[in-house]
Amino acid sequence: MDTSTVILQIAAILIIARIFGEIAVRFSAPAVIGELIAGVILGPTLFNIIQPDGMIRILAEIGIILLLFQIGLETNIQNLAASGRKSVIVAIGGFIIPFVACYALSYYWFGLSQLVSLLIAGTMTATSIGITMRSLKDIGQEQSKEGQIVLGAAVLDDIFGVLLLAVLFDFSQNGEVNLVSTARILLFMTVFFLIAPTIAKFLSLLIRKHERVTKLPGLVPTTIVSLVLFLAWLSHAIGIPELLGGFATGLALSRRFFIPFGMSLKADSEFSDKIHNQMKPIIQLFTPIFFVTVGLSLDLSSIDWTSTFFWYFSISLTAVAIVSKMGGAMLIKENFARRVVTGMAMVPRGEVGLIFAELGRSTGLLNNEIYATVVIVIAYTTLFTPFWLKLFYKRFGKYMDD
Amino acid sequence: MDTSTVILQIAAILIIARIFGEIAVRFSAPAVIGELIAGVILGPTLFNIIQPDGMIRILAEIGIILLLFQIGLETNIQNLAASGRKSVIVAIGGFIIPFVACYALSYYWFGLSQLVSLLIAGTMTATSIGITMRSLKDIGQEQSKEGQIVLGAAVLDDIFGVLLLAVLFDFSQNGEVNLVSTARILLFMTVFFLIAPTIAKFLSLLIRKHERVTKLPGLVPTTIVSLVLFLAWLSHAIGIPELLGGFATGLALSRRFFIPFGMSLKADSEFSDKIHNQMKPIIQLFTPIFFVTVGLSLDLSSIDWTSTFFWYFSISLTAVAIVSKMGGAMLIKENFARRVVTGMAMVPRGEVGLIFAELGRSTGLLNNEIYATVVIVIAYTTLFTPFWLKLFYKRFGKYMDD
Numbered sequence: 001m002d003t004s005t006v007i008l009q010i011a012a013i014l015i016i017a018r019i020f021g022e023i024a025v026r027f028s029a030p031a032v033i034g035e036l037i038a039g040v041i042l043g044p045t046l047f048n049i050i051q052p053d054g055m056i057r058i059l060a061e062i063g064i065i066l067l068l069f070q071i072g073l074e075t076n077i078q079n080l081a082a083s084g085r086k087s088v089i090v091a092i093g094g095f096i097i098p099f100v101a102c103y104a105l106s107y108y109w110f111g112l113s114q115l116v117s118l119l120i121a122g123t124m125t126a127t128s129i130g131i132t133m134r135s136l137k138d139i140g141q142e143q144s145k146e147g148q149i150v151l152g153a154a155v156l157d158d159i160f161g162v163l164l165l166a167v168l169f170d171f172s173q174n175g176e177v178n179l180v181s182t183a184r185i186l187l188f189m190t191v192f193f194l195i196a197p198t199i200a201k202f203l204s205l206l207i208r209k210h211e212r213v214t215k216l217p218g219l220v221p222t223t224i225v226s227l228v229l230f231l232a233w234l235s236h237a238i239g240i241p242e243l244l245g246g247f248a249t250g251l252a253l254s255r256r257f258f259i260p261f262g263m264s265l266k267a268d269s270e271f272s273d274k275i276h277n278q279m280k281p282i283i284q285l286f287t288p289i290f291f292v293t294v295g296l297s298l299d300l301s302s303i304d305w306t307s308t309f310f311w312y313f314s315i316s317l318t319a320v321a322i323v324s325k326m327g328g329a330m331l332i333k334e335n336f337a338r339r340v341v342t343g344m345a346m347v348p349r350g351e352v353g354l355i356f357a358e359l360g361r362s363t364g365l366l367n368n369e370i371y372a373t374v375v376i377v378i379a380y381t382t383l384f385t386p387f388w389l390k391l392f393y394k395r396f397g398k399y400m401d402d
Numbered sequence: 403m404d405t406s407t408v409i410l411q412i413a414a415i416l417i418i419a420r421i422f423g424e425i426a427v428r429f430s431a432p433a434v435i436g437e438l439i440a441g442v443i444l445g446p447t448l449f450n451i452i453q454p455d456g457m458i459r460i461l462a463e464i465g466i467i468l469l470l471f472q473i474g475l476e477t478n479i480q481n482l483a484a485s486g487r488k489s490v491i492v493a494i495g496g497f498i499i500p501f502v503a504c505y506a507l508s509y510y511w512f513g514l515s516q517l518v519s520l521l522i523a524g525t526m527t528a529t530s531i532g533i534t535m536r537s538l539k540d541i542g543q544e545q546s547k548e549g550q551i552v553l554g555a556a557v558l559d560d561i562f563g564v565l566l567l568a569v570l571f572d573f574s575q576n577g578e579v580n581l582v583s584t585a586r587i588l589l590f591m592t593v594f595f596l597i598a599p600t601i602a603k604f605l606s607l608l609i610r611k612h613e614r615v616t617k618l619p620g621l622v623p624t625t626i627v628s629l630v631l632f633l634a635w636l637s638h639a640i641g642i643p644e645l646l647g648g649f650a651t652g653l654a655l656s657r658r659f660f661i662p663f664g665m666s667l668k669a670d671s672e673f674s675d676k677i678h679n680q681m682k683p684i685i686q687l688f689t690p691i692f693f694v695t696v697g698l699s700l701d702l703s704s705i706d707w708t709s710t711f712f713w714y715f716s717i718s719l720t721a722v723a724i725v726s727k728m729g730g731a732m733l734i735k736e737n738f739a740r741r742v743v744t745g746m747a748m749v750p751r752g753e754v755g756l757i758f759a760e761l762g763r764s765t766g767l768l769n770n771e772i773y774a775t776v777v778i779v780i781a782y783t784t785l786f787t788p789f790w791l792k793l794f795y796k797r798f799g800k801y802m803d804d
Contacts (some may be wrong), residue, residue, distance in 0.1 A: 278683040
C-alpha cells in the first residue's frame, strides 16, 4: 500500500480514537469504549474506510505490547505474588466453567457438532488482557487488590488460551490431541517466564550504565523500545503471545523487581522515572491504535439480523459466557463486591476471542452464522463490560473497602 | 510479512542504529554517520538482513516527517525570514551550478546521452534536508546563523527538486516539458505554504483549548502526531514532499509563529513546552529508523569495483558535485568560513538524490554502471559530509564569530 495512504490512515485512527474516547468520557464511560467504537465505525461494519491489516495491525501489535510493558512496569511484583493464589483460582475457574458451560449449551442444547462446540467453548474461555487492564486503568483501579488478582488471572488465562488453541488445532486437524507438543509449549513458557525478566533486567542495567556516559540524546526511547520489542519477538518465537513478552519486560524493569544474583544492584529510582516519563508519550501514541484495531476486527456487517437462530443462540451464549466467567471469580475468598468486580473484569473476550473465532472460520469449522454469533458475543462482552465495570465501581465501590 | 518478523526488524534497527551512533560519537564523528553505516551493514550492500521496504519504509517516512516537524518547531521564524534572501541565493546557486556542471561533465566529457546527462545533473542538484539538518543538529549548530541559511536553502532546494523531477519525468516520457503542469505544481506549493501553517496553527489552538478540560491522558502525543501526519499527507496530495508538511506544521506550532487573524492568541509557552517534552521521545524513537533506511537504500552491492569507467566517472562526478554545490554558497555576503560551512552542509544528496536515481533506473534511462556511479557519489556525499562538517567547525569555528 502507498506510504501516504497509510500515513493518512494513522492520522485518522489517532484523531478519531481521541474524539470518540473524549465522547465516551463525557458520557461517563471508559475511554476504551470510545476507541473500540471508533474502530467499529471506521471498519468493515460501517464505513469500511480502514482494514485491520498490514501496517495498521503491526502498529496495533506494538501498541498492545507497549501497554502490557507499561502495566508490568507499574506492577508491584510483591502485590502480584501476594494475590497469586487467588489469581490462579480465578484463572482456572474462569477457564473451566465457561468452557464446560458453553460446550454444554452448544452441543446439548443447540445440537451443534462436537468440534464446533469445542471451538465455541474455546472462544468463550478467552480473556482480553488488553481490554480488561485498560478498563481498570481508565477508572484508576489497575493497582487495586482486585486489579492485581485480575492481572495475574488474565496473564494465566492467556497462557491457558495458547495451550487450548494448540490442543484444539491439533484436534481439528488430526482428530486427536498431541500431549507431547502441549507439554513442550508448557515447558517453553515456564522457561521463558523464568529467563525473560532476567535477560530484560540484565540488559536494562547495561542501558542504565551506558546512560551515565552517553552524549547522544534519545537513549531511553530507542533502547527500551528495542528491548521490549525484542523480548516480545522472543516470546512469540517460543509460542507465547507477544504481549506477554512486553509484560515480562515491564515487570523486570519495575522498581521492586530484583534478580537473584544481582541483589546488590539496587533499583535506581531516577532511571526508573526516566523510563516512565520518556516511554509514556510513546505508549500513549501506540495504544489507541490497538483498541481501534480491535474495533476494526469486530466485523458485524455479515450478520443476518433477521435470523431467529442468530438471536436465540447469541443471547443465550452471551448470558452463559458472562455468568460462567463470573463464576470463576466466585470461588475466591474476598468480599462479594470484589468477587463480582473480579469476575466482571474477566468478561471481555476481545482480541483473544477473535483469534479463536478466526481459527474456526479459516478452517471452515464455523459457518457464517455461527461465526457471526460468536463475534457478536465477543463484541458485546468487549464493548459493554468496561461500562458495567465503571458503573459497578461507582455504585458499589464502597463495599470493597477492607 | 509476518508481524513478529517486522517487530524483530524494528528492534534490530533501533539497537544497531544506537550502537553505531555511539561508536561514531566515540570517534568524534556525528551520530548520523553511525546510523547510515548501520543501514549499509544491515542492507543489501553487506548482510542483506533488512530490505528498505513496506513497513520499515513507512516508519522511516514518519521519522523524517517528525524530524522536520521538530526542526520547524525549534525554528525562530524571524531568524529564518532574516536569512531568507541568503537562503534563496544559496538554494538557486546550489541548484543551477551543480546542474550545469554535472550536465557538462556527463554530456561533453563522458559523452553520455542528453537525457541521461540531464538525469545525472538532476540527481546532483538534490540536497538531503534530513542529513543536512541532522548533521548540524548533531554538532549543535542547527540554530546558528549559517544553520538558518542552510535550513531555508534546503527547504527551497526540496521544492526546486520536485519541480525538476516533474520536468524531467515529463521530458523522459514525452520528449518535451509541460509548462502548464509545472506552473500548477508551483501554484499548489505557494498556496500550501500559505495555508498549511494557518490550518496547523488553528488546529493546534483547538487542541490547546481542549487540553485544559480533558480528563483523558495522552492528548498531546495522539493529536499532535495526527496533525503532523495529516499535513504531511496533505502536502503529498498536492505534490510536495511529505516532510515539508511536517516542517510547515512545526513552524506553525513554534513559539514565535502567529497567524494574521489570530494575533490576540498569544503563544502559550506552557503548552509549547508540553509539546516539546512529549514529542521528543517519539521523535527520537522514529528518527533513527529514517537514517538507517537511507543506509539500507544505498545499495553498493551491484557495483563493479574493477571497472575503470566507474572509478574515473565516480571520482570526477564526486569532485564536481561537491565543488559546484559549494559554489552556490560562495555567492552570499558572509565571512569565508561561514560560506564554506553553508556550502558543505548543502553537499549531502541523501534520500533526495536516491529518488532521482531511482527514477532513472526504473525508467531504464540509467544503466547499471551509471546507476552504481550515481549511488556511490550520493553515498560519499551523504556519509562523509557530516564528518567534514564537524571537523571544519572544530578547526575553523572561531572564524565564524561576528
